[in-house]
Amino acid sequence: MIDATMTRRMEEATRLTRAGKLHEAMAILQGVVPGGQPGGKSGTRDEATPDESCRAGHTFEGTCQVREEEAPASRSASAETGSHRRAEPSAGAAPSSVYGHARQATTGTFPGSDVGVPSAWRDKWRQLRETVARPEQARHTSETAAPGTFTAGSFTNHAGTREYKLYLPSGYHGQALPLVVMLHGCTQDPDDFAAGTTMNRLAEEQPCCVLYPAQPMTANSSKCWNWFKAEDQQREGGEPAILAGMTRQVIDTHGLDASRVYVAGLSAGAAMATTLAMTYPELFAAVGVHSGLPHGVAQTLPDALAAMQGGTGSLAGGGTARASGWASEVPAIIFHGDRDTTVHPSNADRVAAQYAATLREDETASHRESSGRVTVEQGQVADGHAYTRTTHHDGKGEPRLEKWQVHGAGHAWLGGSTHGSHTDPRGPDASKEMLRFFFCHRQDERSMS
Structure with missing residues (x-):
């Protein structure tokens, strides 16, 4: 008889098999965590207690506590998804849980691979194993995508495999729409992040397609994007290469506008953005960049913890991007709560320092302000948070960088829905403001400036 635990293991093993991760899939079916012992937990979050997960290692966002709750039955499955959500971290919660890479899988034969696997699953397992293609070239699979649907897909290239969810607005009929790539935070997934940010609903109001890459537990046991690892901080390698390749594949497949492609994320997802x-x-x-960290400031666990706690080194205290060795001409909008106890608020200034609008070291701050290059606005959301918005403009008066310091806010997506985790509905609405900022920019305009 197949119990609920084995059913969950088989579902996860099926997903891993289709991704080419046969070692991990077999380990789950046998009740083995990669690197663990036979007969242990399967590695799925619903089987591990919070304390067991927390003791396993380190994470860089939130806690391991899990709370399952039903979402209202009236919620749309396409515009807001994720019927079961995780608990938000408590204020001041210390970073906990695990990170790490799964060992590399192959497509060979595994001696004794059927040991411990119920006979009811063996035929299906062998069929799945036989149909897995070697990821020697980029490949892309997805459900049939139709307007107004939230569909699942998978992308593989030389750097690895990631699954994703894609939302196509109901007004999409093959035209070249913009694409927004949304990178979730630790412990989250595409359904949770879509529900919390309400970006699918906004995509109906301001037509665009929304891509949500998924970080699996096999890459990081808390599903954090590995922003703090040197191998995941480079072009044409690691997670950046997977995400860039996935983005290009979705653009090509659906005929989207390659000059209007944007990326946003929360916490670890913001750091990867x-x-x-x-x-x-x-x-x-x-x-x-929402509650995120600068690029390249951590390559070890101590570096990551130091960066999250306020930072040391070349960018500490708002140092220049030139000193860090990293800078980008990409326009950026930054949100950070000044009561964030998970990622120190000083990281907002450190992120801003890596973007072009703040690199004009030949101009004094007073000269920039007097020439109208920088504006500062104080605001208040009705029944919500106060904020300070600092905007850097280019020579044409267009916003190149916006930094929103939100007073009294913690580590959560601002203006988000409680249908998702790590959200603060008291605003300002980060999703709406990001889309407004994004749609002011396109790649061809930047190349001409």
């Missing part, structure tokens, strides 16, 4: 802006500036016309 900045990495993409640094390593693939020709691909992205603008970037949104």
